[in-house]
Amino acid sequence: MNPFFAEGNRRAIAPEIAGLVEKSVGCTCVEGLDEMLDSGDAAVADDRHSGFAERHSRAEWLLGLSAGKGMRWRTSSVPSDRSDRTVFLLSIGFGNGSPLPQPSGRWDISVNGRFAVSVRMVNHSQLWRSGDCALAFSANRIETAEPYSSMCLSTLIRDEGVAAFGPALLCVPSSWLESGQPAEMAVHAVCKAPSTRWFQLGISAGLLQTADIWQAVQMLGPDPHPRAGDYRVFFGDIHTHSGQVGDECANRGCGRGSREDNYSFARGAGGLDFYSLTDHEWQVGPDGIADYLGMADQHNEDGRFVCLPGFEWTNLLYGHRNVYFRDSGGTVVSSYKEWGSPTLDPDRCTTPDDLWAAVEKTGIPFITVPHHSSSTSHPLNLDFYNPKYDRLFEVYSCWGSSEYYGDFPRGVSDRFRTGDFRDAVRRGQRYGLIASADGHDGHPGDAQSPLVKHHHLFHFCGSGRAAVLAAELTRASVFDALHARRCYATTGVPIVLDVRLNGALMGEHLPPLPPGTIPRISIHCQGTNGLDSIRIIKNAEVAHSIPCCCEFARSIEWEDEGYDCTVPNSYYVRVIQKDRESAWSSPIWVG
Secondary structure (H helix, E strand, O other): OOOOOEHHHEOOOHHHHHHHHHHHHOEEEEEOOOEEEEOOOOEEOOOOOOOOOOOOOOOEEEEEOOOOOOEEEEEEEOOOOOOOEEEEEEEEEEEOOOOOOOOOOEEEEEEOOEEEEEEOOOOOOEEEEEOOEEEEEOOOEEEEOOOOOOEOOOOOOOOEOEEEEEEEEEEEEHHHOOOOOEEEEEEEEEOOOOOOOEEEEEOOOOHHHHOOOHHHHHHOOOOOOOEEOOEEEEEEEEEEOOOOEOOEOOOOOOOOOOHHHHHHHHHOOOOOOEEEEOOEHHHHOOOOHHHHHHHHHHHOEOOOEEEOOEEEEEEOOOEEEEEEEOOOOOOOOOOEOOOOOOOOOOOOEOOHHHHHHHHHOOOOOEEEEEEOOOEOOOOOOOOOOOOOOEOEEEEEEOOEEOOOOOOOOOOOOOEOOOOOHHHHHHOOOOOEEEEOOOEOOOOOOOOOOOOOOOHHHOOOOOOOEEEEEEOOOOHHHHHHHHHOOOEEEEOOOOOEEEEEEOOEEOOOEEOOOOOOOOOEEEEEEEOOOOEEEEEEEEOOEEEEEEEOOOOOEEEEEEEOOOOOOOOOEEEEEEEEEOOOOEEEEOOEEEO
């Protein structure tokens, strides 16, 4: 945003900026912190501050995720002449509070005693919505330590792994507010396990003049989703587990929390565009299939929050596959000849061929997605491959990367040197790429270890997201993009990636190029942090690597001078940021 938009090309002053905000998003702009009323269990900063913008007062508060008592504050007065919605300008931040990964949770924000929105720790810009309320956070300053190392950012933040600071716009209905009076805000932490993560609140006075708020303004606009050519980019987590078994929620399932809890977090603090709960088949049982899959229909809201019906086929002899349906009417299939707990008994196990045959009988379009393929505890047998249904490969999750042996982040699970994605490419298998959490802690979109089990699932990067290029946010559009492999994987941050080969989109399969024509790959990437490198992988080998200098955006074109039209070729792209967060495009095949 050009700050010199005022008359005569001069720099705009605060009232003019507030006016442009109101014109852009239809909200009256009010400073969000005037006086702290009760800091609760929040720590108060001393003379060495963190934050992101120039200021001349000592005032910031850090509320830990394990805090028992939240904090309350008063905003500036709300104008009598205001729009139907009011937006409060805040200075906030998030951090991990340790060089080691920490359990996830959320902070609930209320206005005048009414719940407004839930937020979670992020290291990127994020929009959260709940009903008529929304909070847009612009991560204007991001700090990341090397894995197992820490940073000292202030007198309070002294042993930190990752932190993000920036302006936030909290939008609420003006009917919640009293004309000419300040509002009272509060924030409370909600966490199931001890965690050092924190939420920071700072002084907002003067922020219109000292901060770049325009990314937050754009997120509150009518179309907050980034674009890749003619498509919008939507981000989701389609691999999570609840603690529910049948109708009982005593956390006997593989994950934590009820199924309802998981849907609620995904839509709220998780900040996801689309979601799928993929409980193991043994958690559902033959009598609970309709109710289980029906929850996706109950929570699906096209245009706001898309839910795909799905489940995990948990076969210990042949590997794990998730099944996703385009429509209602699907089923859940046991990995064993009789329903029961997972087993290594060959006489009781079914095969992937049995899975595809059983699901085919429903007549509902579906895809299957294998995951953690090279994990020594749950490896995937790549000999079983059905190109009609095996459309995608989960290359990253809480288990780490399955792109190639030795990749970071690997995760705690031991790995075989075969069975990874590049092995599948060498076999000629045409998988697109996604990532998702394989979350077991009840926090879709932000999964870590639940601390009471699955301790190996702690990880340094995000928990994995799938990104789709789709015309609209509907179940049909999301499923069709996944089926067409018009999608890509990220470690969890919303990197925007558009990869094309001679105009063809990622996921497409082209015939051999005419003699004299060579593949030209176009890459457009918008990172959430500074970019470190961009790799082009041809036929499972790095063909070209482009070093970056921490730019947030790059556009690159590369021609394959060594193209051989007599053999099939595949190309995909790996983007790595300086904070090691990554993105993987789906391949494009030629020949």
